[in-house]
Amino acid sequence: MHTMEMEYVIGVDAGGTKTVAFLAEPLGEAGYQLVGKGAAGAANMAQHREETVGQVICAAIESAFASADMAPQPVSAACLAVAGAGRAPERLRLLRWASEAKIAEHVQVVHDAEPVLYSANPEGVGVALIAGTGSLAYGRDASGRDARCGGWGPLLGDEGSGYAIAVAGLRAAVRAADGRGPRTRLLAAFLEHLDCPAVSDLIAAIYDPSVTRTTIASLARIVLREAEAGDSVADAIAEASASDLAQMVGQVTRQLALEDGAYHLALTGGVLIHDVPFRNRVLAQLDAAQTRPLEVTPVPDPAAGAVTMACRHWHRVHWRR
Amino acid sequence: MHTMEMEYVIGVDAGGTKTVAFLAEPLGEAGYQLVGKGAAGAANMAQHREETVGQVICAAIESAFASADMAPQPVSAACLAVAGAGRAPERLRLLRWASEAKIAEHVQVVHDAEPVLYSANPEGVGVALIAGTGSLAYGRDASGRDARCGGWGPLLGDEGSGYAIAVAGLRAAVRAADGRGPRTRLLAAFLEHLDCPAVSDLIAAIYDPSVTRTTIASLARIVLREAEAGDSVADAIAEASASDLAQMVGQVTRQLALEDGAYHLALTGGVLIHDVPFRNRVLAQLDAAQTRPLEVTPVPDPAAGAVTMACRHWHRVHWRR
Numbered sequence: 297m298h299t300m301e302m303e304y305v306i307g308v309d310a311g312g313t314k315t316v317a318f319l320a321e322p323l324g325e326a327g328y329q330l331v332g333k334g335a336a337g338a339a340n341m342a343q344h345r346e347e348t349v350g351q352v353i354c355a356a357i358e359s360a361f362a363s364a365d366m367a368p369q370p371v372s373a374a375c376l377a378v379a380g381a382g383r384a385p386e387r388l389r390l391l392r393w394a395s396e397a398k399i400a401e402h403v404q405v406v407h408d409a410e411p412v413l414y415s416a417n418p419e420g421v422g423v424a425l426i427a428g429t430g431s432l433a434y435g436r437d438a439s440g441r442d443a444r445c446g447g448w449g450p451l452l453g454d455e456g457s458g459y460a461i462a463v464a465g466l467r468a469a470v471r472a473a474d475g476r477g478p479r480t481r482l483l484a485a486f487l488e489h490l491d492c493p494a495v496s497d498l499i500a501a502i503y504d505p506s507v508t509r510t511t512i513a514s515l516a517r518i519v520l521r522e523a524e525a526g527d528s529v530a531d532a533i534a535e536a537s538a539s540d541l542a543q544m545v546g547q548v549t550r551q552l553a554l555e556d557g558a559y560h561l562a563l564t565g566g567v568l569i570h571d572v573p574f575r576n577r578v579l580a581q582l583d584a585a586q587t588r589p590l591e592v593t594p595v596p597d598p599a600a601g602a603v604t605m606a607c608r609h610w611h612r613v614h615w616r617r
Numbered sequence: 618m619h620t621m622e623m624e625y626v627i628g629v630d631a632g633g634t635k636t637v638a639f640l641a642e643p644l645g646e647a648g649y650q651l652v653g654k655g656a657a658g659a660a661n662m663a664q665h666r667e668e669t670v671g672q673v674i675c676a677a678i679e680s681a682f683a684s685a686d687m688a689p690q691p692v693s694a695a696c697l698a699v700a701g702a703g704r705a706p707e708r709l710r711l712l713r714w715a716s717e718a719k720i721a722e723h724v725q726v727v728h729d730a731e732p733v734l735y736s737a738n739p740e741g742v743g744v745a746l747i748a749g750t751g752s753l754a755y756g757r758d759a760s761g762r763d764a765r766c767g768g769w770g771p772l773l774g775d776e777g778s779g780y781a782i783a784v785a786g787l788r789a790a791v792r793a794a795d796g797r798g799p800r801t802r803l804l805a806a807f808l809e810h811l812d813c814p815a816v817s818d819l820i821a822a823i824y825d826p827s828v829t830r831t832t833i834a835s836l837a838r839i840v841l842r843e844a845e846a847g848d849s850v851a852d853a854i855a856e857a858s859a860s861d862l863a864q865m866v867g868q869v870t871r872q873l874a875l876e877d878g879a880y881h882l883a884l885t886g887g888v889l890i891h892d893v894p895f896r897n898r899v900l901a902q903l904d905a906a907q908t909r910p911l912e913v914t915p916v917p918d919p920a921a922g923a924v925t926m927a928c929r930h931w932h933r934v935h936w937r938r
Contacts, residue, residue, distance in 0.1 A: 342820050383817060445795045449824055451784060451833070452791050463772060470773050474766045476868050496704055499663050503770055512772070547797050 304331065305610065306360070306374040306400060307602025308353055310339040311408050312429030313458075313510050313566060317356035318599040319364055319371070322607050330603075332366065334359025338429065338510055341390065342380030342449055349378060350393040357399065373610035374400035375411065375602040379430065382407040382447065404609050409434030409444070411601030412562045416593035418604070422560030423548050423589070425541060425578070427567040429513040431457035433544035435552050435559075443551035445544040450509055455540035456578075458513035458567045464533045465519035466512075470498065472529070480529035485518050513566075520571050534577060542581035549587050561589035569596050625652065626931065627681070627695040627721060628923025629674055631660040632729050633750030634779075634831050634887060638677035639920040640685055640692070643928050651924075653687065655680025659750065659831055662711065663701030663770055670699060671714040678720065694931035695721035696732065696923040700751065703728040703768065725930050730755030730765070732922030733883045737914035739925070743881030744869050744910070746862060746899070748888040750834040752778035754865035756873050756880075764872035766865040771830055776861035777899075779834035779888045785854045786840035787833075791819065793850070801850035806839050834887075841892050855895060863902035870908050882910035890917050 305328065307318045319332040336355035339348070353376060361368045376394060381387050387405040394403040409432055412424035423435035431454045432447030450459050469486050471477030473495040483495070490501040502512070522530035549559060561582075568575050575594070582588055595601065626649065628639045640653040657676035660669070674697060682689045697715060702708050708726040715724040730753055733745035744756035752775045753768030771780050790807050792798030794816040804816070811822040823833070843851035870880060882903075889896050896915070903909055916922065 342824050380820070445797060448788075448791045449820060451823055452787050452819065466773050467769075470769045474865075474868060475872075476766060476864055498773065499701070499770060502772055503664050543797055544795075547795060551796075 304369075304371040305603055305606040306357060306371050307411065307599045307604070307606050308356060308374065308376045308378075309408060309411060309597070309599040309602055310349065310353055310356075310377065311379040311426075311565075312338050312340050313513065315339050315352050315356045316597065316599040317353070317360040318597070318603050319357075319360040319366075320603045322610075328603055328607060332360040332362075332364030333599075334361070334363055338508070339378065340380040340430075341378055341386040346386075346389045346393050349390065350397060353378075354397060354399075370398050371400045373402040373606040374404075375606035375609060376403065376405045377408045377411045377598060377602045377605075378405060379408040380449075381405055382444065400606075402610055402613055404605065406602075406605065407434070408432075408598065411598045411605055412564045412595050413601070414604045415564075415595040415598055415601030416562030417560055420605075422562060423545055423554070424562045424564065424595075425545055425568065426565045427456050427458065427541055427563075428565030429457060429459050429510050430454045431460070431541065431544070431565070433541070433548045435548040435554065437552045437554065441552060443548045445547040445551075456537040456544070456567075458516035458565070459509055460540075461519050461533060461537050461567065462512050462515035464537070465515065465522075465530065466498070466502065468529045468533065470495070478529055481522050481525070481527040482519065482530055485522055486515070489515070489518055516567055517571065520567075520574050524573050534574060538574065538577035538581050541578050542585055542587065545582060546585050546587040556586045557588045558590050560591050560593065562593045562595050564595040564598050569594055625690075625692040626924055626927040627678060627692050628732065628920045628925070628927050629677060629695065629697045629699075630729060630732060630918070630920040630923055631670065631674055631677070631698065632700040632747075632886075633659050633661050634834065636660045636673050636677040637918065637920040638674070638681040639918070639924050640678075640681040640687075641924045643931075649924055649928060653681040653683075653685030654920075655682070655684055659829070660699065661701040661751075662699050662707040667707075667710045667714050670711065671718060674699075675718060675720075691719050692721045694723040694927040695725075696927035696930060697724065697726045698729045698732045698919060698923045698926075699726060700729040701770075702726055703765065721927075723931055723934055725926065727923075727926065728755070729753075729919065732919045732926055733885045733916050734922070735925045736885075736916040736919055736922030737883030738881055741926075743883060744866055744875070745883045745885065745916075746866055746889065747886045748777050748779065748862055748884075749886030750778060750780050750831050751775045752781070752862065752865070752886070754862070754869045756869040756875065758873045758875065762873060764869045766868040766872075777858040777865070777888075779837035779886070780830055781861075782840050782854060782858050782888065783833050783836035785858070786836065786843075786851065787819070787823065789850045789854065791816070799850055802843050802846070802848040803840065803851055806843055807836070810836070810839055837888055838892065841888075841895050845894050855898060859895065859898035859902050862899050863906055863908065866903060867906050867908040877907045878909045879911050881912050881914065883914045883916050885916040885919050890915055
């Protein structure tokens with residue numbers, strides 16, 4: 297594999313919802329041709345051991361090779377963007393695993409927000425807002441200085457995430473059932489969706505050991521659907537969640553002294569990609585707070601940004617030699 | 618074991634924090650003499666399988682026999698009060714297990730709030746408010762009609778519980794660290810208690826697989842301590858939690874048409890037993906909402922109420938013969 301010619305590169309985006317691997321053939325210094333796509337389950341360095349995260353990443357990479365009718369093989373460069381890998385100790389543990397697993401000649405491990413920035417613009421500058429199963433705002437200015445807000449996981453925060461929206465909706469529903477909270481269509485909507493004849497059946501449905509955080513987070517779309525349909529309880533949850541996300545972006549722009557109307561905003565995660573009305577709520581809140589972005593880029597596939605980063609990393613390493 | 622003479626009885630209180638078993642010798646129809654006490658881990662029918670709950674209950678019973686220097690043996694009657702056993706299917710599953718495990722000649726399974734009422738008054742009438750790892754309000758009037766509010770578990774609710782108070786405190790602390798929320802002494806208090814040099818170390822400390830719900834709930838005392846010490850963020854959390862609990866009691870009194878100043882209130886769970894200032898906040902909120910109890914009884918050992926229920930059950934069964 298020690299040749300100066302870059303053959304294939306891999307970009308991986310591993311997060312709380314799923315792990316996606318892109319296999320690509322580089323074209324010149326900047327571009328690439330996508331060869332295969334693969335996916336596997338959720339992976340998060342804050343919640344799983346590196347062996348578990350590694351196994352999930354391997355499964356996604358193997359699935360990408362399979363989609364290209366290729367046998368898995370070490371590639372020239374790989375960029376692994378992993379949720380919960382924001383700090384050096386986690387990155388080093390994963391890097392050590394990747395080197396043993398012989399994924400690529402050159403491997404870099406970054407946190408999951410970095411390729412979102414690179415997907416949005418080639419300089420990787422601006423603010424990335426992630427709202428999927430978890431949530432995080434991360435920004436970088438032209439000088440390379442960075443800042444983050446949120447990303448504390450489901451217990452400590454992740455405000456505005458699919459999980460947070462779903463949990464707020466479920467709680468509002470049971471409070472309504474108890475007679476402690478305002479009536480809401482969320483109660484009937486959850487009971488129907490979860491196939492629960494009675495309200496008390498929610499307990500078995502939600503606490504069943506097979507129910508993952510990702511399953512819970514997927515219930516966010518019920519809350520957002522009822523919000524759009526005019527349910528005032530669901531609407532209040534959607535509005536508060538959009539406000540939480542806008543506040544996270546605002547905090548990052550303040551830390552980096554990014555000016556109103558002058559920064560790039562890249563959006564990713566199921567809640568922001570698939571739910572346009574909710575995305576518009578977030579943008580309206582940024583407007584109201586005078587933290588307006590110059591440009592907004594939805595990034596459905598952060599793994600593409602990871603491929604770009606892998607290509608750049610390879611060129612940087614070989615240029616230095 | 619089929620004798621008309623009642624020899625020993627067992628009362629078990631199994632909940633989200635711990636499981637306690639009392640072994641007692643009945644004295645006449647009403648009283649009893651405590652012979653041994655045992656304890657084991659948390660058990661909850663909504664979150665664990667009946668085999669797991671059963672094993673924990675067995676461990677607590679064996680520990681009670683051991684404390685009395687006795688070998689474990691089937692007793693005349695046992696009352697198992699178990700969190701999450703509010704519905705017939707869960708109770709039946711546990712009853713089937715108890716019959717196979719040959720714990721006692723007569724076994725009854727009730728939910729964890731019932732013995733709290735029996736600990737407070739011999740008729741088992743009034744409102745029981747539990748705020749430990751989880752929370753629940755349960756009431757019964759003189760005619761036997763009952764009502765409940767809350768008790769939905771950590772994801773769907775359990776407002777005002779130790780877990781809810783701790784999580785609210787942790788979230789406020791990281792929001793302060795992010796610069797998104799008001800400054801609070803909670804941040805330094807948690808970092809010190811959890812031995813975290815940096816704020817980002819909280820993630821590893823909180824999401825470590827060895828950290829249980831009970832461990833998290835135990836952090837409530839930090840929030841309540843800072844609330845009493847005058848931290849305004851902690852104070853707001855304590856006040857909102859007390860209000861949640863008072864609202865749950867109020868909902869039960871309304872459903873049972875219990876009048877202001879005319880019902881018995883029994884309190885249990887770590888948050889209400891060990892933290893007197895917090896208990897007083899709840900009582901002040903009941904006052905403000907004009908849902909005042911006639912009498913307030915803290916119940917540090919609901920297992921004692923379970924012993925009373927076991928004695929009554931035995932007498933009822935044998936009187937019918």
